[in-house]
Amino acid sequence: xxxxxxxxxxxxxxxxxxxxxxxxxxxxxxxxxxxxxxxxxxxxxxxxxxxxxxxxxxxxxxxxxxxxxxxxxxxxxxxxxxxxxxxxxxxxxxxxxxxxxxxxxxxxxxxxxxxxxxxxxxxxxxxxxxxxxxxxxxxxxxxxxxxxxxxxxxxxxxxxxxxxxxxxxxxxxxxxxxxxxxxxxxxxxxxxxxxxxxxxxxxxxxxxxxxxxxxxxxxxxxxxxxxxxxxxxxxxxxxxxxxxxxxxxxxxxxxxxxxxxxxxxxxxxxxxxxxxxxxxxxxxxxxxxxxxxxxxxxxxxxxxxxxxxxxxxxxxxxxxxxxxxxxxxxxxxxxxxxxxxxxxx
Numbered sequence: 001x002x003x004x005x006x007x008x009x010x011x012x013x014x015x016x017x018x019x020x021x022x023x024x025x026x027x028x029x030x031x032x033x034x035x036x037x038x039x040x041x042x043x044x045x046x047x048x049x050x051x052x053x054x055x056x057x058x059x060x061x062x063x064x065x066x067x068x069x070x071x072x073x074x075x076x077x078x079x080x081x082x083x084x085x086x087x088x089x090x091x092x093x094x095x096x097x098x099x100x101x102x103x104x105x106x107x108x109x110x111x112x113x114x115x116x117x118x119x120x121x122x123x124x125x126x127x128x129x130x131x132x133x134x135x136x137x138x139x140x141x142x143x144x145x146x147x148x149x150x151x152x153x154x155x156x157x158x159x160x161x162x163x164x165x166x167x168x169x170x171x172x173x174x175x176x177x178x179x180x181x182x183x184x185x186x187x188x189x190x191x192x193x194x195x196x197x198x199x200x201x202x203x204x205x206x207x208x209x210x211x212x213x214x215x216x217x218x219x220x221x222x223x224x225x226x227x228x229x230x231x232x233x234x235x236x237x238x239x240x241x242x243x244x245x246x247x248x249x250x251x252x253x254x255x256x257x258x259x260x261x262x263x264x265x266x267x268x269x270x271x272x273x274x275x276x277x278x279x280x281x282x283x284x285x286x287x288x289x290x291x292x293x294x295x296x297x298x299x300x301x302x303x304x305x306x307x308x309x310x311x312x313x314x315x316x317x318x319x320x321x322x323x324x325x326x327x328x329x330x331x332x333x334x335x336x337x338x339x340x341x342x343x344x345x
Contacts, residue, residue, distance in 0.1 A: 051112025208262025
């Protein structure tokens with residue numbers, strides 16, 4: 001009986017995929033897309049390269065943001081962007097701006113690749129399902145929110161241990177470091193804290209990525225459609241690079257503002273109790289979980305602590321988004337692949 005159920009489920013899934021492919025080619029809301037293994041690989045490669053290049057370009061601000069999150073309001077040397085960057089330069093030299101960036105790129109490359117591709121496929125799958133219920137429906141903001149949220153969860157969960165290790169490497173202080181690279185850090189964390197430590201802060205990360213990635217893509221696509229309509233263009237694809245990047249920068253800022261408190265809690269959980277932290281306060285900090293961390297930050301540091309480091313993040317959001325999208329499109333153009341972020345029109 002179980003084998004029969006499995007066979008039935010596989011048949012149903014195959015039918016749905018076949019139906020989606022057929023509908024995709026004939027409905028007016030989406031252009032037909034050809035998904036071969038080669039085009040999928042090229043799309044993933046483009047997304048990965050875009051993530052790596054964009055994060056490297058804003059690496060100093062990324063490290064400053066994490067240091068501000070971990071230290072909190074107590075550390076005045078990281079209070080502002082100018083002072084914080086100066087402190088990093090004084091303590092660690094120019095190299096200090098890129099501490100943890102290698103690990104960050106190893107994390108962000110697969111994360112970005114999976115996120116871009118999954119958004120495209122999840123958004124399209126939801127849209128095609130809605131079309132089975134209402135053939136006249138159009139792509140809307142809720143469709144995009146769901147696609148972005150799903151893509152964000154998949155991407156975050158799949159590479160989270162890399163994010164945990166990158167967080168540890170980023171907050172090391174001075175010239176003598178406890179961890180000598182990503183492999184050494186992973187080995188020592190598992191050896192001294194257990195495999196489960198690689199997933200510290202996963203829950204707030206997943207919760208935070210839902211509004212962040214969801215809003216990022218949803219606001220980006222919606223703004224593009226609105227701008228194209230205002231300019232009386234045939235499609236949002238006709239927007240200039242500058243216009244698209246402006247939409248992307250605003251979308252990133254909106255999503256980051258909503259999700260930022262969860263990002264702060266994630267960092268605190270990742271480094272709490274770790275003796276190699278640059279923050280002496282965090283060496284002594286103990287949290288039993290996400291809610292305990294939220295409660296203690298609010299009680300002892302105030303609500304403003306949940307947004308400490310947000311100013312540096314705002315400054316890096318627009319160039320990061322701009323570089324990511326431009327690189328993504330240019331790499332796809334060179335590779336001659338036509339998979340793109342779905343706009344539903």
